Amino acid sequence: MAKTRKQPRKSSEESRNPKPRTRIGYGWDSHEFKARLPLKIGGVLLPHSHGLGGHSDGDVLLHALTDALLGAVAAPDIGSLFPPSDPQWRGSDSAIFLREALKRVGAAGYAVSSADTTLILSAPKIGPHTAKIRHRVAGLLGLPPDRVGIKAKTPEGMGMDHAAIAHAVVLLERKRTTRRKAVRL
Numbered sequence: 757m758a759k760t761r762k763q764p765r766k767s768s769e770e771s772r773n774p775k776p777r778t779r780i781g782y783g784w785d786s787h788e789f790k791a792r793l794p795l796k797i798g799g800v801l802l803p804h805s806h807g808l809g810g811h812s813d814g815d816v817l818l819h820a821l822t823d824a825l826l827g828a829v830a831a832p833d834i835g836s837l838f839p840p841s842d843p844q845w846r847g848s849d850s851a852i853f854l855r856e857a858l859k860r861v862g863a864a865g866y867a868v869s870s871a872d873t874t875l876i877l878s879a880p881k882i883g884p885h886t887a888k889i890r891h892r893v894a895g896l897l898g899l900p901p902d903r904v905g906i907k908a909k910t911p912e913g914m915g916m917d918h919a920a921i922a923h924a925v926v927l928l929e930r931k932r933t934t935r936r937k938a939v940r941l
């Protein structure tokens with residue numbers, strides 16, 4: 757007869773704090789290439805004939821990451837928090853959106869543990885800029901660069917040369933509670 761394994765006992769911290777230890781978030785975004793616009797991806801300006809139009813500075817990678825962070829804590833998405841119809845966000849730095857998402861992650865009791873992303877675009881080549889983008893994104897997320905994945909692919913056979921797409925996943929870890937002093941009355 758197979759031995760039944762004993763269930764590990766919940767630590768006292770877990771019984772006080774029922775939040776899951778980790779949470780995952782996923783985000784996706786796309787923007788159309790437009791002539792005579794600067795191209796900003798992951799907070800880095802890249803030399804190219806076209807930039808990304810639409811909401812704010814069109815930073816497709818930061819938008820996907822922002823939605824991944826918001827989704828991980830079940831917060832409203834980027835379009836609800838920063839409506840594209842609101843003129844105050846026109847041309848604005850997308851790092852603002854990411855910082856707001858990070859604030860909400862912190863308020864929910866979590867910290868970012870790692871992130872992974874994939875860009876899909878036909879041009880320009882992202883390879884020569886990967887290290888710079890990784891450093892910038894890691895800086896914005898408050899992570900060491902070796903916990904941020906930046907990958908790029910071309911949209912083979914998809915007829916999407918006019919657009920840039922980004923996918924992002926983030927892993928959050930519950931922050932250590934600092935309640936011990938407060939609850940000991």
Ligand SMILES: [Zn+2]
Pocket residue numbers: 785786787811814815816819
């Ligand atoms: Zn966007």
